Amino acid sequence: MYLFIDAGNTRIKYAGHDGADWLFHDAVPSDASAPLKLPAGFAPQRILVVSVADAICNAFIEAQLASWAECIEWFRSTPERCGLRNGYEEPTQLGADRWAGAIAAWQHVKGACLVVAAGTATTIDVITADGVFAGGCIAPGLEMMRRALARGTAALPLAAGHFEALPRNTADAIFSGCLNAQLGSIARMRGRLPDDAPVLLTGGAAPALRDGIDGNVVELPRLVLEGLLWTARSEQGA
Structure with missing residues (x-):
């Protein structure tokens, strides 16, 4: 199971994928005013996050996903x-x-x-x-x-x-x-x-x-x- 997160200046967009199909997708404001809502029973084995948001937003994402902290990877640009x-x-x-x-x-x-x-x-x-x-x-x-x-x-x-x-x-x-x-x-x-x-x-x-x-x-x-x-x-x- 994958969880993919796109944290922008206005919204945090996120979606789940099982390797074959998209399972869900949603969005919340980037100001940490609303929690991420993951479906019951969804347990990602890998979480990829791309963020252009500020440190407060990034810390919010980490706090929301504390149960899977070891699965979180921050996506970076490469050659x-x-x-x-x-x-x-x-x-x-x-x-x-x-x-x-x-x-x-x-x-x-x-x-x-x-x-x-x-x-x-x-x-x-x-x-x-x-x-x-x-x-x-x-x-x-x-x-x-x-x-x-x-x-x-x-x-x-x-x-x-x-x-x-x-x-x-x-x-x-x-x-x-x-x-x-x-x-x-x-x-x-x-x-x-x-x-x-x-x-x-x-x-x-x-x-x-x-x-x-x-x-x-x-x-x-x-x-x-x-x-x-x-x-x-x-x-x-x-």
Whole structure:
């Protein structure tokens, strides 16, 4: 039995796997305000955790899993894993969540693709046809952009808006501007890949972005957790 955990800035996503199928998946806030809820009788033999959260969140995870402390492993970026090479200048400095997502993306496509994780931050990463994580960019996420405008200006509100090609009210203008900024970054990065290269999209803001991305878009909500699964399987096979 495996337990895989993806601790982000906003949510802790977690899922159980029996080696053949996903058994459950859930999420709680990263502020330690709600416990992890594991099914009765579930006893993991291996726990892989990827975290970009703070020390408080990491300590919370360890406390929640104290009964299986000896099973916990913290996933880190490496120069190579699961057939994918890490082209970062300092491979160990690549965010572990980006590396896990890239591993899963490579296993899905086995070719050139763009990996977009749209969460608190938006990461947009390039994987080449020969199996190299070539690099990528990090931008504020869609919600962070909206909140930054509200905090940094006197007259712009934090209000719900909708996408419009030519917005005619302030709420729609803010939402449309932030969404276009995200989509523009994705389009520029995608231009570095062949036209038929798919975009693999994950993260809480993925539904808002999906319709604005041209071409082949595959939404994979558990991409990082899948990367942990592929890692566990490859090491088991070794």
